[in-house]
Every structure is written in C-alpha cells, then in structure tokens.
Amino acid sequence: MDYMKSPHEPIHRQLLPWFDQHGRHDLPWQQDKSPYPVWVSEIMLQQTQVNTVIPYYERFMRAFPTIQDLASASIDEVLHLWTGLGYYARARNLHKAAQLIDTQFQGAFPNTLDELQTLPGIGRSTAAAILSICHQQPTAILDGNVKRVLARYHAIERWTGEAEVQKELWQLAEYHTPKQRAGDYTQAIMDLGATICRRSKPSCLLCPLEEKCLASAKGITHRLPLSKPKKAIPLKQVTLSLICNTNKEVLLHKRPPSGIWGGLWSLPEKTAIHSASIMLPEQPDTTLPSFTHTFSHFRLEITPEVYHVNNSLLEANRSVMEGCDLLWYNVDTPKQALGLAAPIKKLLHQFAQRNEP
Numbered sequence: 001m002d003y004m005k006s007p008h009e010p011i012h013r014q015l016l017p018w019f020d021q022h023g024r025h026d027l028p029w030q031q032d033k034s035p036y037p038v039w040v041s042e043i044m045l046q047q048t049q050v051n052t053v054i055p056y057y058e059r060f061m062r063a064f065p066t067i068q069d070l071a072s073a074s075i076d077e078v079l080h081l082w083t084g085l086g087y088y089a090r091a092r093n094l095h096k097a098a099q100l101i102d103t104q105f106q107g108a109f110p111n112t113l114d115e116l117q118t119l120p121g122i123g124r125s126t127a128a129a130i131l132s133i134c135h136q137q138p139t140a141i142l143d144g145n146v147k148r149v150l151a152r153y154h155a156i157e158r159w160t161g162e163a164e165v166q167k168e169l170w171q172l173a174e175y176h177t178p179k180q181r182a183g184d185y186t187q188a189i190m191d192l193g194a195t196i197c198r199r200s201k202p203s204c205l206l207c208p209l210e211e212k213c214l215a216s217a218k219g220i221t222h223r224l225p226l227s228k229p230k231k232a233i234p235l236k237q238v239t240l241s242l243i244c245n246t247n248k249e250v251l252l253h254k255r256p257p258s259g260i261w262g263g264l265w266s267l268p269e270k271t272a273i274h275s276a277s278i279m280l281p282e283q284p285d286t287t288l289p290s291f292t293h294t295f296s297h298f299r300l301e302i303t304p305e306v307y308h309v310n311n312s313l314l315e316a317n318r319s320v321m322e323g324c325d326l327l328w329y330n331v332d333t334p335k336q337a338l339g340l341a342a343p344i345k346k347l348l349h350q351f352a353q354r355n356e357p
C-alpha cells in the first residue's frame, strides 16, 4: 500500500518527549505497574473511557486486591462490581483467567505474548500492553486509539476492520514501537489517541505528530478512520415478566452463562416461568411502556408485564424454582449482591418508586 512507502520516521521520537511533558502519569493503575492491576485496567478500558473506568477500577481493586482474591470470588460478586460497565463477557473472562492463572500458572502472571494469549479475554494487543508496561518488552499494541492515530497519520482511506488493513496496521504499529521505553511509548500513544487525536475534533495544533501527519496535510482528518460500511441493526422483541409477591419482592432469573447478559440476573422470560411450572394468570395486571436497549449487533425492545401474585402460589414451587435459577429479590433492601443487567436494574428502581406508598 502507498502509505507503507511514505517517508515516515518512527513516531516515538516525537511522542516520548510529548508524553514526558503532557501525558497522564497519575491514573490509579499507573501507581503500581505490576501485571494484575495493569491487566484489570486494560480490560476495563476496552470500549470504555478513563473517567468512567476510574470508580469501577477502584472498587474492584478494593474488593479483589490480588489475583487469588479474584480467583476465589464468586462470579456473582464479580458481576455485581461490573454492573453498569457493560460488555459483561469481559468480567466473566477476567474471572476465568484469574482462576487459570491460579491453577495452571501457580498464581504467577505469564510473561510471554503466547502464554498470555491463551487466557480468555486477552488478545494480542492487551497482552502486548501488559508486557510493555510491566516488563518493558517492545511489544506493539493496536487498540482502537492506536488504530485511529495510525490510520490518520498514514492517511489510510479504508475501513480498519478489513483483514488486509489490519495486517498493515500491525506492521506499522511494530515499526513505530521503540526498543527502549516501550512501556512509556504504549501509554503515550494511548494518551495521544484519548486526549489529542480524539475521534471527533482532534486537536491537531497541539499534536506532536502534526508536522508529518498525512491526514492533517490532506485535510481529511475528520473523515478518518473510515467507518464500517453500514448494515441496518435488527430489532428484536422480548416480553419480560415482572412478578411481585405480597412481601414486595420481585422474581429474578439468572441468565445462561453465554448470550446477552450472560450470567447476570434479569426478569424471567415466559420460557423460564414454564420450566419452573409456575402458573401465572392469563393476563398481566398491567403492561408497562416498552423501552429499547441497544447492543452492538441489535436493538432489543423490552416489554415488562406486571403480575401481583400471592405468596402461597409460588411457595409450592420453591424447590423447582431454585433448580431453575430463580430467586426473590427485594429491590429496596437487597439481601444479596447480584450482578443485574443495567436496564433491568433501572427498571426495578423505577418500578419500586412507582409503588412507594
């Protein structure tokens, strides 16, 4: 490709002095550059901005200060601390990987690209970030921020998700990564992408790469990186049952481990109610207004149907219910820490407020 032939010198020469002066050095996960905190932060920062991550990271590290604490926690405790951060597969993978490190690596964090990539949720870029930040290994990263910086700097006018473009971007990422100060370079390019070469309105005048940036020279910065060619996102619909007993508790159902809201607690669908042999009245007492939640590949229209039931109807089914991952939950005074799907948590709070005396 043409941009590979353009006469660029490695960008670390401009980037490292800029980082020393303007980079972020005080983030909570920069205080202890050992693999566990760096790994947790890297996973939380995927698809999520620094300011959103900070309180989640601090709570998580207070609850699980070591890999062993995380490995021995229950998945419900982990998901509870992740509630609201989204992309819950990240939390499930973090938990699974901690258990694997504990059992297969005798509790010691792996320190090679190949070994790290055998762990769930750790891809090539995350593995490289951990190795460069914690061990100064000159391993190149290519997360969303880095793709954007490189696509603009080299004026790559193709969608960065294409296999051929990905390959070229990895080559460029490797070319620009220095042998010395690899950890600082990793943080520098992530910082540049997050604070200067932002998705919208990049601050090119403050950018240390501006002089040689091809997108800036061609005046096409605002168009790059090119978005994925659009496909319409399908709309799916689901009816959820909001079943309340006379103790003002709501019946929750634990979702299967994979699929949407995997392992989180939600309101039951009709199928979960049938498998627990719960007989509900044919018509709900009320139907609440539908609302839409957007996932990465589809939108889900949720219609909650409210049933008020008397306790004896469901007490008879208690043992079946427990086998079906159902439990009663008091929204005002929850007795257990559960990972709740974020829109369901919001709905339950709104519902509890509506029903306050």
Ligand code: SF4
Binding pocket: 149, 152, 153, 196, 197, 198, 202, 203, 204, 205, 207, 208, 209, 210, 211, 213, 214, 215, 216, 221
């Ligand atoms: S000059 Fe502008 S577009 Fe180019 S790398 Fe810097 S901020 Fe990004």
